[in-house]
Amino acid sequence: MYRLNLINSITGYKSANMIGTKSNSGDENLAIFSSITHLGSNPALLHFTLRPNTVPRDTYKNIKENNVFTVNHVSLAQIEQAHHTSAKYEEEISEFDQTLLKPEYKVNWYAPFVEGSPIALGCRYLNEYDIKENGCVLIIAAIEHIFVEKKLLQKDGWVKLESGKVVAINGLDGYALPELQKRLEYARPNQIKKKR
Amino acid sequence: MYRLNLINSITGYKSANMIGTKSNSGDENLAIFSSITHLGSNPALLHFTLRPNTVPRDTYKNIKENNVFTVNHVSLAQIEQAHHTSAKYEEEISEFDQTLLKPEYKVNWYAPFVEGSPIALGCRYLNEYDIKENGCVLIIAAIEHIFVEKKLLQKDGWVKLESGKVVAINGLDGYALPELQKRLEYARPNQIKKKR
Numbered sequence: 001m002y003r004l005n006l007i008n009s010i011t012g013y014k015s016a017n018m019i020g021t022k023s024n025s026g027d028e029n030l031a032i033f034s035s036i037t038h039l040g041s042n043p044a045l046l047h048f049t050l051r052p053n054t055v056p057r058d059t060y061k062n063i064k065e066n067n068v069f070t071v072n073h074v075s076l077a078q079i080e081q082a083h084h085t086s087a088k089y090e091e092e093i094s095e096f097d098q099t100l101l102k103p104e105y106k107v108n109w110y111a112p113f114v115e116g117s118p119i120a121l122g123c124r125y126l127n128e129y130d131i132k133e134n135g136c137v138l139i140i141a142a143i144e145h146i147f148v149e150k151k152l153l154q155k156d157g158w159v160k161l162e163s164g165k166v167v168a169i170n171g172l173d174g175y176a177l178p179e180l181q182k183r184l185e186y187a188r189p190n191q192i193k194k195k196r
Numbered sequence: 197m198y199r200l201n202l203i204n205s206i207t208g209y210k211s212a213n214m215i216g217t218k219s220n221s222g223d224e225n226l227a228i229f230s231s232i233t234h235l236g237s238n239p240a241l242l243h244f245t246l247r248p249n250t251v252p253r254d255t256y257k258n259i260k261e262n263n264v265f266t267v268n269h270v271s272l273a274q275i276e277q278a279h280h281t282s283a284k285y286e287e288e289i290s291e292f293d294q295t296l297l298k299p300e301y302k303v304n305w306y307a308p309f310v311e312g313s314p315i316a317l318g319c320r321y322l323n324e325y326d327i328k329e330n331g332c333v334l335i336i337a338a339i340e341h342i343f344v345e346k347k348l349l350q351k352d353g354w355v356k357l358e359s360g361k362v363v364a365i366n367g368l369d370g371y372a373l374p375e376l377q378k379r380l381e382y383a384r385p386n387q388i389k390k391k392r
Contacts, residue, residue, distance in 0.1 A: 002353035007237035009355040010315060010342055012269055013364035013374055014233065015208030035233050037210065039245060040330040041203035047327075047334075049235060049243075073208055079377065087383040098386065119206060129325050131243075133336050134236040138243075140329050146206055157198035159205040161366050168209040168364050168374050170357050173382070176374035178209055181275065181363065183370045187283035190294065 009171030013178070016074035016169045018082055019048075020103070020112045021062035023091070028103055028112050029058040030095035032085045034169040036071055044143040046071070046123065052135035058091050063139070067125040068110050072117035076165040079175045107145055118164025120147040158183070205367030209374070212270040212365045214278055215244075216299070216308045217258035219287070224299055224308050225254040226291040228281045230365040232267060240339040242267070242319065248331035254287050259335070263321040264306050268313035272361040275371045303341055314360025316343040354379070 014034035021029045039045040050060050063069050074082040081099040089098060096103045096112070103112035113120045122145030129138040152163045162180045170176050210230035217225045235241040246256050259265050270278040277295040285294060292299045292308070299308035309316045318341030325334040348359045358376045366372050 003240075004237050005350075005353035006342070006355065007240045007339065008234050009353075009357065010317065010339070010344065011232050011234045011242050011267070012211030012213060012315075012362060013209055013357060015210065017208060036207050037231050037233055037245075038204050038207045039327065039332060040247075041200050043330065044199075044203045045330055046207050047245075049233070051236075071207070076377065080380065083380045084383050084386065087385045089385050093385075119208075121206065126329055129327070129334070131235065131325070131336060133322055134239065134241055136235060138325070138334065140327060143203065143206070146202070148206065154201075157201035157205075158367050158370065159202065160370070161205065161209060162372065166208060167377070170374070170376065171354050171379075174354065174356075174376055174379045176358065176376045178364050178366070178372035178374040180366065180370055180372045181272065183367075184276065184279045186369070187280050189283045189285050189289075190280065 005171055009174070013168040013170060013176065016082065016167045016175065018072045018074060018085060018114055018117070019059050020070040020072060020114060021059050022111050023062045024065045027092055028094040028096055029062055030085045030101060030114065031059050032074070032082050039140065045140060046143060047138055047140050049131070050137045050139065060137070063125050066110055069123050069125070069141070070109065070111045070113045071121040071123055072114035073119040073164065073166045075118050076167055076177055078116070079167060083173070083175070109145065113147070118149045118152060118166055119159065121145065201367055205370070209364040209366060209372065212278065212363045212371065214268045214270060214281060214310055214313070215255050216266040216268060216310060217255050218307050219258045220261045223288055224290040224292055225258055226281045226297065226308070226310065227255050228270070228278050235336065241336060242339060243334055243336050245327070246333045246335065256333070259321050262306055265319050265321070265337070266305065266307045266309045267317040267319055268310035269315040269360065269362045271314050272363055272373055274312070275363060279369070279371070305341065309343070314345045314348060314362055315355065317341065
């Protein structure tokens with residue numbers, strides 16, 4: 001446990017997202033992830049990792065069945081409910097039934113979104129890479145739909161996460177609320193000189 | 197630019213780390229990254245992505261030469277300096293000379309650490325995966341050394357990032373300071389019932 005806590009927190013803050021999926025037989029699933037990362041903007045791609053498939057992983061199974069999933073940001077008010085989606089439930093049990101989180105269906109997307117998330121993405125599975133160093137699987141997906149509360153979206157496309165009280169994860173179980181300090185200009189080779 | 201800002205901020209907060217490397221000919225390099233993510237704790241692994249190698253990437257070149265690099269967390273006081281390492285300098289120019297950040301050598305590690313970073317890791321390149329969807333490269337590395345300020349490290353191995361004023365990145369250029377809200381218990385299947 002010491003090692004788990006240490007290594008999970010030592011790389012810094014991570015995004016807090018709930019991935020929503022639905023099996024072809026109609027079972028909904030919702031699970032919290034902290035490894036979702038932007039991969040590229042054109043095409044719009046993200047990636048995340050799944051632990052070794054030694055035990056059933058509903059999220060993975062559902063995505064493989066129909067290729068779609070949703071990414072829903074965790075906001076301050078959702079912390080406890082979002083964290084609870086990490087509990088191990090049988091496949092037929094929906095985390096939507098075991099928490100106060102509610103599924104929301106829109107744009108004909110097969111996978112459920114989470115009602116009230118300040119940002120939600122409709123994503124499509126593209127590929128996976130087996131990470132042979134530890135048996136994890138890296139999933140690559142296209143971002144096909146973006147839902148973002150109006151007050152977060154700035155004129156230049158930048159999304160001010162703070163305005164949605166979006167949280168970040170510290171380790172396995174620490175939830176932190178970031179406060180914006182500043183946005184900086186595009187960095188160009190400069191002026192700053194210093195003697196070594 | 198709108199697309200870049202949007203897609204870079206839409207996946208949530210990201211870690212703020214500076215990667216330190218040194219070429220075999222002795223040129224130091226320091227560059228900020230926001231894609232470093234924990235991959236597994238046993239063995240202790242992390243990964244990060246590099247954009248397509250269509251232009252010279254000093255970080256990648258140096259890592260390929262001698263396999264080692266450092267990961268140094270950005271703390272509140274280092275934001276401007278850390279951000280400036282994203283400016284494009286020629287290979288012979290060290291970001292340590294162009295910013296107020298100072299290299300620090302320890303444990304005989306060939307790559308430079310950043311003096312004053314609250315957390316620093318000595319990492320060894322293990323493998324890379326070409327992400328064919330957009331030409332990025334995913335680097336897998338082993339965490340071999342961990343330096344963490346004493347006040348951050350808790351009894352159970354959890355590292356309280358807040359105590360080091362470690363920042364998170366929002367998009368390409370937004371720096372935020374997270375405040376811990378709570379640590380939650382390990383989630384077990386539960387009690388919470390609700391009617392749909």
